[in-house]
Amino acid sequence: MRRLAAAVLLLLLAGGIARAVEPGERLADPALEARARAIGKELRCLVCQNESIDDSGADLAHDLRVLLRERLKAGDSDRQAIAYIVARYGQFVLLKPPVEPATYALWFGPPALLALAAIAIALRLRRRDTSAPPAPLSAEERRRLARLLDEGT
Amino acid sequence: MIVELGHFALILALLLAMVQASVPLLGAARRKAGWMTLGQSTAVAQFVLVSLAFAALINAYVTSDFSVANVAENSHSTKPLLYKITGVWGNHEGSMMLWVFILSLFGAAVAWFGDNLPPTLRARVLAVQGMIGTGFLLFILLTSDPFHRLVPAPLDGRGLNPVLQDPGLAFHPPFLYLGYVGFSVAFSFAVAALIEGRVDAAWARWVRPWTLAAWCALTVGIAMGSWWAYYTLGWGGWWFWDPVENASFMPWLVGTALLHSAIVVEKRDALKSWTILLAIVTFSLSLVGTFLVRSGVLTSVHAFAVDPARGTFILLLLLVAIGGSLALYAARAPRLKSGGIFAPISREGALVLNNLLLCTGCATVFLGTLYPLFSDAVGGPKLSVGFPFFNRTFVPLMVPVLIAVAIGPLLAWKRGDLAAALQRLWLALAGTVAAVLIGFYVTGGGPVLAVLGLGLAAWVLLAAAVEWAERIRLLRAPWRESWRRARSLPRAAHGMTLAHMGLAITVAGIAASAWQQERIEVVAPGGTLAIAGYVLHLDGMTKLPGADFTADRASITVTRGGETVTVMHPEKRFFPLQQMATAMTAIHTNLLADLYVALGDSDGKGGWTVRAYWKPLVPWIWIGAVAMAAGGLVSLSDRRWRIGVAARARAPRGARPAE
Amino acid sequence: MKRALYLLPVALFLVLAGYFAVALRPGRDPSLLPSALIDKPAPDFALAGLDGTPGLSLASLKGQVAVVNFFASWCVPCRAEEPLLLRLAEQEHVPLYGIAYKDKPADAQRYLAQLGDPYRRIGVDESGRTGIDFGVYGVPETYIIDQAGHIRFRYVGPLTAETLERELLPRVKALGAS
Numbered sequence: 006m007r008r009l010a011a012a013v014l015l016l017l018l019a020g021g022i023a024r025a026v027e028p029g030e031r032l033a034d035p036a037l038e039a040r041a042r043a044i045g046k047e048l049r050c051l052v053c054q055n056e057s058i059d060d061s062g063a064d065l066a067h068d069l070r071v072l073l074r075e076r077l078k079a080g081d082s083d084r085q086a087i088a089y090i091v092a093r094y095g096q097f098v099l100l101k102p103p104v105e106p107a108t109y110a111l112w113f114g115p116p117a118l119l120a121l122a123a124i125a126i127a128l129r130l131r132r133r134d135t136s137a138p139p140a141p142l143s144a145e146e147r148r149r150l151a152r153l154l155d156e157g158t
Numbered sequence: 159m160i161v162e163l164g165h166f167a168l169i170l171a172l173l174l175a176m177v178q179a180s181v182p183l184l185g186a187a188r189r190k191a192g193w194m195t196l197g198q199s200t201a202v203a204q205f206v207l208v209s210l211a212f213a214a215l216i217n218a219y220v221t222s223d224f225s226v227a228n229v230a231e232n233s234h235s236t237k238p239l240l241y242k243i244t245g246v247w248g249n250h251e252g253s254m255m256l257w258v259f260i261l262s263l264f265g266a267a268v269a270w271f272g273d274n275l276p277p278t279l280r281a282r283v284l285a286v287q288g289m290i291g292t293g294f295l296l297f298i299l300l301t302s303d304p305f306h307r308l309v310p311a312p313l314d315g316r317g318l319n320p321v322l323q324d325p326g327l328a329f330h331p332p333f334l335y336l337g338y339v340g341f342s343v344a345f346s347f348a349v350a351a352l353i354e355g356r357v358d359a360a361w362a363r364w365v366r367p368w369t370l371a372a373w374c375a376l377t378v379g380i381a382m383g384s385w386w387a388y389y390t391l392g393w394g395g396w397w398f399w400d401p402v403e404n405a406s407f408m409p410w411l412v413g414t415a416l417l418h419s420a421i422v423v424e425k426r427d428a429l430k431s432w433t434i435l436l437a438i439v440t441f442s443l444s445l446v447g448t449f450l451v452r453s454g455v456l457t458s459v460h461a462f463a464v465d466p467a468r469g470t471f472i473l474l475l476l477l478v479a480i481g482g483s484l485a486l487y488a489a490r491a492p493r494l495k496s497g498g499i500f501a502p503i504s505r506e507g508a509l510v511l512n513n514l515l516l517c518t519g520c521a522t523v524f525l526g527t528l529y530p531l532f533s534d535a536v537g538g539p540k541l542s543v544g545f546p547f548f549n550r551t552f553v554p555l556m557v558p559v560l561i562a563v564a565i566g567p568l569l570a571w572k573r574g575d576l577a578a579a580l581q582r583l584w585l586a587l588a589g590t591v592a593a594v595l596i597g598f599y600v601t602g603g604g605p606v607l608a609v610l611g612l613g614l615a616a617w618v619l620l621a622a623a624v625e626w627a628e629r630i631r632l633l634r635a636p637w638r639e640s641w642r643r644a645r646s647l648p649r650a651a652h653g654m655t656l657a658h659m660g661l662a663i664t665v666a667g668i669a670a671s672a673w674q675q676e677r678i679e680v681v682a683p684g685g686t687l688a689i690a691g692y693v694l695h696l697d698g699m700t701k702l703p704g705a706d707f708t709a710d711r712a713s714i715t716v717t718r719g720g721e722t723v724t725v726m727h728p729e730k731r732f733f734p735l736q737q738m739a740t741a742m743t744a745i746h747t748n749l750l751a752d753l754y755v756a757l758g759d760s761d762g763k764g765g766w767t768v769r770a771y772w773k774p775l776v777p778w779i780w781i782g783a784v785a786m787a788a789g790g791l792v793s794l795s796d797r798r799w800r801i802g803v804a805a806r807a808r809a810p811r812g813a814r815p816a817e
Numbered sequence: 818m819k820r821a822l823y824l825l826p827v828a829l830f831l832v833l834a835g836y837f838a839v840a841l842r843p844g845r846d847p848s849l850l851p852s853a854l855i856d857k858p859a860p861d862f863a864l865a866g867l868d869g870t871p872g873l874s875l876a877s878l879k880g881q882v883a884v885v886n887f888f889a890s891w892c893v894p895c896r897a898e899e900p901l902l903l904r905l906a907e908q909e910h911v912p913l914y915g916i917a918y919k920d921k922p923a924d925a926q927r928y929l930a931q932l933g934d935p936y937r938r939i940g941v942d943e944s945g946r947t948g949i950d951f952g953v954y955g956v957p958e959t960y961i962i963d964q965a966g967h968i969r970f971r972y973v974g975p976l977t978a979e980t981l982e983r984e985l986l987p988r989v990k991a992l993g994a995s
Contacts, residue, residue, distance in 0.1 A: 022906070025759065027767060028680050049542045051850065051954040055400045057544070059395060065954060068945050093860075093952040095853035096669050100544025102529075107538050112530045115522040115551050122514055435826060442830075456847060469841045477834055484827035491823050528836075531847075535839040540850055653895040 019023060020137050026059060030067070032074050044083055048073075048090060049098045161226055164214025165305040170440075171207035171262070171293040174200045178265075178288030182281035186353075194277050195283030201814050204291060205266035212259045219246050225311035228252060228304040234317035236706045239778030240355045244327040245318040248451060250468075253331060258294050260332075260339040265291065268343060268368075274556045275364060282350035283343070293475045301468045303599060320707070320733040326686060327372075328387035330379060332482040334406055338444040339377020341413060343368040343440035348434045349483050352490040353617035357434060362400055362424035365437065366716035368796055369420060374790035380406050381783035392741040392756040394674070395772050396779060399548045401456045404527040405447030411520040412440045415513045426571060427497030429510070431487075434494070436513070438487060442480040449476055455531055501573040508566030508574075512559060518555025519555045523548065559697070560614045560665065563658055564621030582628060586620035604673060611669025616667050619662035626655040660785025675772040678758075688774035693717045698765065707731045709742070712757050712766065716746060726769075728757040752776050852952055852960075852971035859960070859968045860950035864940025867922050867929075873914055873940030878962055882992045884911050884985070885960045886936070887918045887948060890928035893957045898975035902935040905981065911989055914938055918956050919945040959985065963992050 011137040026045075045059035050066040058066040058073075069090065077085040090098055102108045142150065178200035179272040185193025219242045224230040232249045233242055246252040265287040272280045298304070347365045351357045383403070386398040397403065415434040422429045442589075453469030488654050500506040526543045533541050564586065568579040580587070591665070593616035597609040627633070630649065677689045687694045708809040709729045716723045726744035733740070746753040751774040758767025819937050840847075846920040854860070861873035878885070886902060888895045893921040906913045915936035922941050929939075942948055951960065954973070972980060 026678060029680055047544075051514055055398055055544065060395060068949060072946070072949060093853060093854070093949060094954070095540065095850065095952070097540045097542050097850055100542050101546035101550075102541045104541055107533060108529075108541065111525060111543065111547070112551075115518060115555070115612050118521055119514070119518045119555070122518065126510060126514060127502075130507075150501060353832075423877070431823075439826070449837065453841060454847070455837065466841060466843060473834065473837050480830050481827060481834065484830055488824045488827050492820060531840050532836055534847070535836050698946060
């Protein structure tokens with residue numbers, strides 16, 4: 006029931022078709038607008054899974070786009086504008102999670118895995134390489150071989 | 159009545175699957191031929207029964223039998239026939255029916271085409287297929303019964319989500335499932351080989367065509383999904399790193415690795431236990447994807463309606479299927495003898511590099527997709543992992559893949575000569591440098607990474623062309639000689655060239671998206687909008703009634719330099735039943751670039767928001783994917799896969815090509 | 818050593834399955850977000866009221882444990898929780914305040930006339946800006962603000978009798994007692 010209600014709610018908020026970045030929202034200053042677009046692409050629309058507010062047609066995404074542009078016009082840096090929204094909605098709005106202890110495994114996991122796997126493969130190949138050419142016979146072995154050959158004849 | 163028959167057929171199919179899962183396995187252990195051949199007949203019978211059940215469900219949709227709960231919830235009497243049929247798999251229960259239908263199809267195919275397999279191996283493969291079938295038929299019957307009746311029956315259905323009322327639904331899920339489920343055959347072969355305790359070149363030759371077939375279908379399925387998103391979403395995005403997309407991409411990545419490592423098993427008898435592991439992991443990722451999409455543990459735009467009982471059941475299935483096969487792997491794989499040795503610089507070495515990077519890439523996607531869940535489960539912060547993460551981690555991993563894909567085919571088996579290979583690629587290298595320089599010149603120094611991306615694409619494309627030309631001695635030998643060589647070259651070699659070229663084309667399409675242009679304006683009828691040298695004239699708007707919607711349709715004449723290029727008709731549709739609007743975009747393509755127009759809202763004063771995009775090379779993304787799949791199909795037609803024929807093919811015909 | 822390497826895949830899978838099992842535990846809804854403002858000062862706001870009635874501001878809530886409910890006349894799930902809100906206000910005597918989120922005063926008025934008005938006072942947040950300051954992402958949302966003006970609890974979605982009894986009321990009582 007709970008989830009059903011949530012689904013209804015999402016539908017209402019999502020409002021259907023793509024209306025991302027409407028003409029009326031845009032800032033007159035192209036440099037400022039470009040910054041707003043770039044930031045908007047990295048902020049998650051909360052009510053529509055996995056879309057940025059820049060791509061989303063949801064009402065809340067529209068409100069956040071307008072708010073973001075107001076902050077930039079008021080002189081906020083990119084970092085300040087993002088912090089303003091994170092303060093209200095939490096880190097969840099960041100499509101690019103910050104690098105911090107809780108996300109070390111996320112950010113450094115793939116390169117660490119690549120390095121480990123590469124080392125493992127290198128070790129294996131080297132072990133095989135060294136095992137490939139047989140070691141020369143020792144003096145004792147040579148004597149035994151000679152003896153065996155003598156006995157054979 | 160038909161519905162009940164369908165239900166009954168499904169229950170019978172379950173019973174047969176249980177027989178198929180047990181008797182042939184015992185038969186193989188005790189060398190009883192009769193028990194072993196039972197696997198074939200049950201697999202075919204299971205396919206017939208599941209087809210009947212699936213047909214019964216489709217029939218209920220076509221006849222709009224709203225006494226069936228599944229039909230009432232997902233269909234509507236006014237829906238066009240096409241969407242009544244495709245709506246069958248537009249929901250959880252129906253898509254599971256498609257899943258087991260395809261699974262039983264593959265089971266029957268193994269029974270039909272498996273004549274050249276040793277009887278014990280075939281019996282064991284079919285038994286493992288039977289186990290998978292048992293699990294999923296139980297899942298459907300216990301938690302997701304599509305034949306459940308409603309009393310009293312509603313007068314009409316609730317209708318299909320308008321977003322799904324698209325021809326894309328007719329093809330995308332079936333291809334995707336052909337891919338997902340097709341990997342079950344490779345999985346069954348791997349598990350059967352572990353039971354037998356033997357993996358050899360013959361085994362690899364049997365597994366590869368099944369893997370290839372599944373891989374081709376998955377490639378097409380993913381490409382179609384991406385194209386569908388592209389033309390429906392209204393702003394031309396084609397990949398979102400959404401959990402559900404990732405769930406299909408992960409098996410593709412590991413499946414691609416599997417295709418390549420199986421070559422090493424076949425040619426060089428090496429990488430055996432690794433290949434077995436890849437076969438298990440590929441299908442396991444399909445299963446994990448099923449879990450992610452249907453259990454509700456992740457949120458996604460595409461996820462199905464959620465029921466915790468289903469999630470628990472699939473988790474149990476995962477434990478048995480994945481846990482069981484990996485445990486068997488841990489027990490048996492150490493005893494597999496590893497075969498031929500090779501130097502790091504060799505064809506094998508290049509394929510190992512390919513596997514290393516593709517698997518790390520898959521692990522990266524896996525980690526990014528599931529990290530929010532991991533973080534949440536241990537009480538960490540609620541996180542989003544979106545496209546910026548994947549672009550920064552996954553994409554760099556693919557750069558060495560692309561560099562190596564060009565060189566690998568020119569290295570010899572066992573011990574290769576890198577310098578010699580590069581020397582033979584001097585033409586490709588020169589072409590790449592020229593492409594990069596031209597790229598910088600034309601785009602005015604455009605985004606450096608995008609230009610380098612185009613350079614990589616040129617590198618892969620030219621290297622594949624050079625390698626192919628060298629093999630048939632194009633331009634070095636008389637035409638007749640080249641033609642003869644091309645004909646005697648194995649199909650698998652042609653397939654590889656085509657698939658690698660397809661990859662290059664896709665990469666070019668992706669890289670060029672950096673140069674897309676966008677114009678979003680409110681335009682009144684009679685007004686114009688200019689983009690990328692084109693002028694869009696909004697001639698007028700008309701209201702059109704549709705089957706179960708009403709549409710606002712724009713008529714936009716596109717001109718370039720005064721000449722009319724085309725007339726485009728983007729629409730905005732409103733579905734009164736669901737109170738939802740969708741955008742029908744209009745796309746004009748010349749295969750080098752798309753002009754993409756979507757209609758937004760009316761401003762109430764006669765003006766309409768028009769969103770116009772110019773997207774250079776974007777069609778290449780899908781053209782390349784189709785070429786990759788076509789390469790797979792060409793390779794699939796290689797006579798080597800049909801044992802017995804292979805021996806004959808090898809004998810005459812002069813120069814035996816080096817592969 | 819070599820043996821252990823072959824055990825690695827199954828071990829990794831079992832860890833993964835453990836995570837999946839935790840993720841499946843009942844009551845976990847991945848679409849629900851915790852508030853970023855828990856135990857932090859509530860954002861300041863001063864909103865106009867409906868039709869001449871006094872509006873709502875943060876300052877006017879200070880000194881008591883207040884329940885603030887975001888609602889809207891266009892929101893279907895809000896209708897479902899309306900009877901519970903009436904009960905909360907009339908039987909439990911909890912100080913309940915309403916914020917009409919992205920709503921027109923006339924529509925909100927009609928909605929309350931139709932379903933009953935459980936709120937002591939109402940503020941109209943027509944622009945939705947106060948909602949954003951609170952981190953509202955879907956109505957209805959219900960907040961508990963303590964005497965010092967700190968947000969202590971947020972609930973997203975329509976309240977049910979169960980969540981009212983188990984989550985909301987005990988918290989209000991505990992905060993009121995302290």
